[in-house]
Amino acid sequence: MVAAMKRRSLAALPLLAAASAVLPGCAAFGSDRSGIVVTTNILGDLTRNVVGDQVEVTVLMAAGADPHSFGVSARQAASLEQAELLIHNGLGLEEGVIGHVEAAVAAGVPDLAVGEHVDPIDYSADATAGLPDPHFWTDPVRVGEAVDLIADRVIEQVSGIDAEQVRADAEAYRAQIDELHEHTTALFGRIPEEHRKLVTDHHVFGYLAQRYDFEIIGAVIPSGTTLASPSASDLKDLADAVAASGVPAVFADSAQPDLLVQAMAEETGVDIEVIPLFTESLTEPGQGAGTYLEMARSNAEAIAGGLAGH
Amino acid sequence: MPHATRARIAALTAGCALLAGCSSGAPPGEDAPTPHGYVEGAEETAEAQLRLVMADTETGAVHMLDPVTEETVEVAQFEGAQAMDTDGRFVYIGGASSTEVLDSGVWTVDHGDHVHYYRTEPRTVGGIDGSGFAPIGDPAVTVLNSAAHVIALDRESLEAGEAGASDELDAEAVLPYGRRLLAVDGGAVRVLGRDGSLESELDATCAEPQGQTVTRRGAVFGCRDGAVLITGDDELTAETIPYPGAGVDGGFHHRPGTAAPAARSETGGILVLDIKERRWTEIPVQGVVAVTATGEDSPVLVLTDDGVLRSYDPASGAELARLALMTITDGGTPAIQVDTARAYVNDPAGAAVYEIDYRDDLRLARTFEVDFRPDLMVETGW
Numbered sequence: 001m002v003a004a005m006k007r008r009s010l011a012a013l014p015l016l017a018a019a020s021a022v023l024p025g026c027a028a029f030g031s032d033r034s035g036i037v038v039t040t041n042i043l044g045d046l047t048r049n050v051v052g053d054q055v056e057v058t059v060l061m062a063a064g065a066d067p068h069s070f071g072v073s074a075r076q077a078a079s080l081e082q083a084e085l086l087i088h089n090g091l092g093l094e095e096g097v098i099g100h101v102e103a104a105v106a107a108g109v110p111d112l113a114v115g116e117h118v119d120p121i122d123y124s125a126d127a128t129a130g131l132p133d134p135h136f137w138t139d140p141v142r143v144g145e146a147v148d149l150i151a152d153r154v155i156e157q158v159s160g161i162d163a164e165q166v167r168a169d170a171e172a173y174r175a176q177i178d179e180l181h182e183h184t185t186a187l188f189g190r191i192p193e194e195h196r197k198l199v200t201d202h203h204v205f206g207y208l209a210q211r212y213d214f215e216i217i218g219a220v221i222p223s224g225t226t227l228a229s230p231s232a233s234d235l236k237d238l239a240d241a242v243a244a245s246g247v248p249a250v251f252a253d254s255a256q257p258d259l260l261v262q263a264m265a266e267e268t269g270v271d272i273e274v275i276p277l278f279t280e281s282l283t284e285p286g287q288g289a290g291t292y293l294e295m296a297r298s299n300a301e302a303i304a305g306g307l308a309g310h
Numbered sequence: 311m312p313h314a315t316r317a318r319i320a321a322l323t324a325g326c327a328l329l330a331g332c333s334s335g336a337p338p339g340e341d342a343p344t345p346h347g348y349v350e351g352a353e354e355t356a357e358a359q360l361r362l363v364m365a366d367t368e369t370g371a372v373h374m375l376d377p378v379t380e381e382t383v384e385v386a387q388f389e390g391a392q393a394m395d396t397d398g399r400f401v402y403i404g405g406a407s408s409t410e411v412l413d414s415g416v417w418t419v420d421h422g423d424h425v426h427y428y429r430t431e432p433r434t435v436g437g438i439d440g441s442g443f444a445p446i447g448d449p450a451v452t453v454l455n456s457a458a459h460v461i462a463l464d465r466e467s468l469e470a471g472e473a474g475a476s477d478e479l480d481a482e483a484v485l486p487y488g489r490r491l492l493a494v495d496g497g498a499v500r501v502l503g504r505d506g507s508l509e510s511e512l513d514a515t516c517a518e519p520q521g522q523t524v525t526r527r528g529a530v531f532g533c534r535d536g537a538v539l540i541t542g543d544d545e546l547t548a549e550t551i552p553y554p555g556a557g558v559d560g561g562f563h564h565r566p567g568t569a570a571p572a573a574r575s576e577t578g579g580i581l582v583l584d585i586k587e588r589r590w591t592e593i594p595v596q597g598v599v600a601v602t603a604t605g606e607d608s609p610v611l612v613l614t615d616d617g618v619l620r621s622y623d624p625a626s627g628a629e630l631a632r633l634a635l636m637t638i639t640d641g642g643t644p645a646i647q648v649d650t651a652r653a654y655v656n657d658p659a660g661a662a663v664y665e666i667d668y669r670d671d672l673r674l675a676r677t678f679e680v681d682f683r684p685d686l687m688v689e690t691g692w
Contacts, residue, residue, distance in 0.1 A: 066354050068421055095421070203424045223357040224378045226651045229675035231667055234651065253356045 091134035139207035249306030359416035397447030404441035416691035436473035514548035521561030647689035656687035
């Protein structure tokens with residue numbers, strides 16, 4: 001029944017969107033807005049856990065995409081302007097759709113910029129120091145706050161919704177997030193204090209570092225042409241970072257991790273382990289980060305596994 | 311509740327359908343979701359996608375070499391190619407009186423604290439009247455400067471495979487900077503909106519602009535009496551950095567974005583501009599075939615007509631290393647292209663490209679042998 005409903009309303013939406021896109025007059029049906037539109041797939045997962053099947057949730061960013069640069073089709077842009085509620089990350093994350101988000105908000109679509117309400121921190125790196133860091137989801141505590149914010153806003157804005165059900169669903173999901181935080185705390189508790197250092201070229205773990213008391217050691221990860229014929233000077237930055245951390249774990253996406261490990265050993269005599277993490281997007285189901293909980297748990301286990309054993 | 315939602319959608323759709331125009335719908339093409347990136351079919355990659363685009367001026371064949379896979383593919387055929395330059399993604403292959411545009415299909419989007427790398431299929435875009443262009447681009451526009459005229463190309467059109475959307479700009483030299491254009495005309499330095507409208511005139515003069523470039527520390531025009539440096543975000547300011555003696559002759563060459571561009575001087579040597587220190591360094595080398603700077607506190611590379619590649623300290627001008635690379639013959643234009651890790655030099659007569667580790671005393675990292683004459687070469691993907 002639920003599945004059948006979804007199929008039908010999905011079929012109806014393009015018609016609606018197409019019609020209103022062509023005719024500005026259709027926007028006058030202000031009270032006939034429907035559905036929740038969410039920009040990123042991480043926020044989409046949180047929102048679906050909060051509202052269940054009560055209301056259609058449209059997520060603009062595909063699995064495995066980049067939240068900074070994903071774009072939307074004309075149909076999606078139109079659906080955004082007809083949304084009953086628009087949930088976005090904010091803090092400058094969704095550069096590719098910021099124009100559409102701003103237009104929808106200007107047109108009166110109620111919105112929630114989640115990142116702005118979860119006590120954002122600033123980047124500390126040189127080039128962007130002082131700018132707000134949008135990647136709050138690497139801190140499960142803030143994600144828990146985000147779940148409550150989403151529930152409140154949904155109850156406030158989505159007409160006819162069963163508020164009690166939303167509260168119950170949000171609470172149940174919040175309990176899973178709390179459990180994730182406890183699990184993560186316990187995992188990281190096994191890492192000796194002096195090894196709580198992430199050697200990485202990722203820029204998203206500032207919130208995780210603050211929550212769980214890690215130091216981020218930024219490093220240039222040699223890649224491509226450098227690995228084809230490396231010298232010690234190519235690998236010095238990474239070797240220095242690994243030496244500073246005291247552990248061999250390097251958290252990075254490398255197209256050729258084995259080649260990187262080999263080059264480091266041969267040229268600098270430093271043994272490293274290259275550990276990939278999920279950063280800014282959920283994956284398709286079954287590919288390691290199909291949900292937020294799966295993504296965060298996987299990262300926590302990878303970090304603990306890389307740092308605790310040494 | 312699901313029923314109520316569905317009913318509302320149905321009612322709204324029906325309501326609209328009664329109004330004229332509602333039934334026409336969006337074009338089918340716009341209905342497909344474009345979940346990711348700016349270009350249909352573009353793939354984001356974990357690492358920079360660098361390519362060496364080379365043309366054999368005898369046969370007109372244009373090849374692309376991927377230095378990671380070491381594979382070379384022929385991507386286009388342009389008869390009469392004489393010169394080649396790039397804005398990082400699009401390659402401008404100049405002939406006698408027209409220029410062909412090739413989309414190399416690899417590029418980088420800089421988000422300040424991090425970058426994104428993209429890859430799509432290379433393709434030919436089309437032709438533009440005129441030649442001798444020096445391109446310089448940003449995500450919205452690529453400006454082509456030449457002695458005869460200045461043209462602005464809309465990046466979105468280029469990405470869609472069309473070279474047609476171009477505007478001729480009424481100025482001697484133009485740069486895209488921030489969300490605006492900087493234009494030199496009749497000695498004046500002006501700030502223009504993206505539509506070409508005049509916003510303001512800066513307090514500097516630039517006679518006889520020779521070359522222009524954009525760096526992380528500001529935009530630079532090489533003028534008769536010195537470099538005019540333009541800095542700032544919203545409020546732009548201009549200042550002149552006078553030449554120590556002879557001025558620059560021709561354009562600036564440097565690793566994209568880096569703030570120590572190099573140029574040939576009127577006396578045949580090299581001039582390096584340290585933007586941070588507002589200071590020029592002269593390197594009295596003669597017989598320059600190609601030059602480029604690799605960054606602040608990083609060597610300036612010069613290929614001389616004896617086929618030797620030399621590196622120089624950009625602050626003192628002292629020679630740091632040298633490497634005999636090739637025999638320079640008539641025909642072909644050896645060029646030095648630099649990225650964050652390596653420099654590449656094409657050897658037309660030797661049918662080879664040399665990969666140089668410029669931070670390691672010009673260590674020859676790899677030699678790529680090719681089965682054509684690489685007369686012209688640029689690196690794309692930045």
